[in-house]
Amino acid sequence: MPTFSTIVEKVRNRQRISSGEALELFESRDLLTIGELAALVNEQKNGKNVFFNVNRHINPTNICVNRCAFCAFSRTSGEEGAYTLTLDEICRRAREAELEGATEVHIVGGLHPDLTFEYYEQVLRSVRQTAPGLHIKAFTAVELEYFSRIAGLTIERVIQRLIAAGLGSMPGGGAEILVEDVRKKICPEKISGARWLEIIRLVHLAGLKTNATMLYGHVETFADRVSHLEMLRELQDETGGFQAFIPLAFQPENSDLKLDIKGTSGVDDLKTLAIARIFLDNFDHIKAYWVMLGEKIAQVALAFGVNDLDGTVVEEKIGHDAGAASPQLLTKECILNLIRKAGKNPVERDTLYRPIP
Ligand code: V47
Ligand code: SF4
Numbered sequence: 304m305p306t307f308s309t310i311v312e313k314v315r316n317r318q319r320i321s322s323g324e325a326l327e328l329f330e331s332r333d334l335l336t337i338g339e340l341a342a343l344v345n346e347q348k349n350g351k352n353v354f355f356n357v358n359r360h361i362n363p364t365n366i367c368v369n370r371c372a373f374c375a376f377s378r379t380s381g382e383e384g385a386y387t388l389t390l391d392e393i394c395r396r397a398r399e400a401e402l403e404g405a406t407e408v409h410i411v412g413g414l415h416p417d418l419t420f421e422y423y424e425q426v427l428r429s430v431r432q433t434a435p436g437l438h439i440k441a442f443t444a445v446e447l448e449y450f451s452r453i454a455g456l457t458i459e460r461v462i463q464r465l466i467a468a469g470l471g472s473m474p475g476g477g478a479e480i481l482v483e484d485v486r487k488k489i490c491p492e493k494i495s496g497a498r499w500l501e502i503i504r505l506v507h508l509a510g511l512k513t514n515a516t517m518l519y520g521h522v523e524t525f526a527d528r529v530s531h532l533e534m535l536r537e538l539q540d541e542t543g544g545f546q547a548f549i550p551l552a553f554q555p556e557n558s559d560l561k562l563d564i565k566g567t568s569g570v571d572d573l574k575t576l577a578i579a580r581i582f583l584d585n586f587d588h589i590k591a592y593w594v595m596l597g598e599k600i601a602q603v604a605l606a607f608g609v610n611d612l613d614g615t616v617v618e619e620k621i622g623h624d625a626g627a628a629s630p631q632l633l634t635k636e637c638i639l640n641l642i643r644k645a646g647k648n649p650v651e652r653d654t655l656y657r658p659i660p
Contacts, residue, residue, distance in 0.1 A: 556626025
């Protein structure tokens with residue numbers, strides 16, 4: 304049984320901690336020591352710099368055949384609130400974003416029963432054509448598996464064709480909790496955790512960077528969170544293709560998950576971010592996604608090992624359909640202010656973490 308003080312010594316000596324030790328940290332009440340350790344690890348990697356980007360989210364459709372129990376965004380075809388954007392509407396949003404100084408569009412959506420793979424290729428081509436200055440970060444491993452199924456293509460071929468159409472990198476969604484028992488309860492129709500990792504491995508091998516997320520604060524145990532982090536750390540040791548790790552705090556409103564606990568606590572949010580910073584020693588960036596955390600916890604997270612706040616976002620549906628209390632967008636000035644008031648140095652970045660002068 305690892306003791307808290309041996310874990311502290313290990314982290315101070317820049318040694319990797321084990322899964323058992325990560326579990327010990329999750330079970331500890333000493334939030335401040337965990338935060339201090341995470342801040343130390345982050346400072347060694349990133350100094351006082353905190354990254355953000357100017358981006359815009361676009362969700363082409365909320366119609367989805369999966370209907371995960373935690374998801375308040377998805378609809379069945381024909382249901383009230385179901386929508387599918389036209390290519391023109393997608394391009395208008397991208398063009399608007401570019402004119403407003405964005406460097407990235409983040410495109411993810413539901414698994415639509417009728418749209419073809421060619422439509423998604425067309426989305427990428429059209430965005431590239433109308434807003435050539437934007438990096439396109441799009442689609443999750445879940446969507447890639449669906450494309451491969453509807454098009455009758457291998458995942459490798461799907462990846463090649465998406466790259467040819469303009470895909471620049473991938474966000475980290477669809478990971479949820481990679482442990483099978485948990486997936487059976489919260490997203491039984493979704494690809495397995497093993498398949499998510501396999502597809503991401505292929506994306507990394509094709510030369511694209513991705514992020515990794517973890518949806519926490521629902522039915523999972525601390526041990527499940529640690530297993531999730533362990534699987535990510537192993538894959539990162541192999542490919543080095545992950546850029547940022549992003550814990551996503553579960554927003555319970557309007558979802559089918561009936562839980563006693565309504566949403567995560569600030570203590571759990573900060574502890575999860577900090578332990579991720581300590582455990583994922585091979586990840587360069589830990590992102591506090593302000594949409595799910597709220598601006599205040601995201602700001603405090605900068606003292607708990609976080610070095611990225613995501614971006615301006617502009618139009619967010621997934622968290623807000625599930626009751627997120629954060630605003631729809633943060634202006635660049637607002638993000639700069641938030642970082643400076645936390646005593647840190649804001650750095651605007653592009654998708655690949657190159658500073659923008
Ligand atoms: O995969 C769905 C999650 C994800 C809820 O990579 C929910 O830069 C909380 O992955 N409460 C999509 N979370 C969002 C995502 C993301 C967001 C920002 C940045 C990046 C990045 C990636 O949202 C889904 C799912 O895990 N989600 N429903 C909910 N009720
Ligand atoms: Fe569909 Fe993704 Fe929502 Fe699951 S989380 S129902 S796959 S949109």
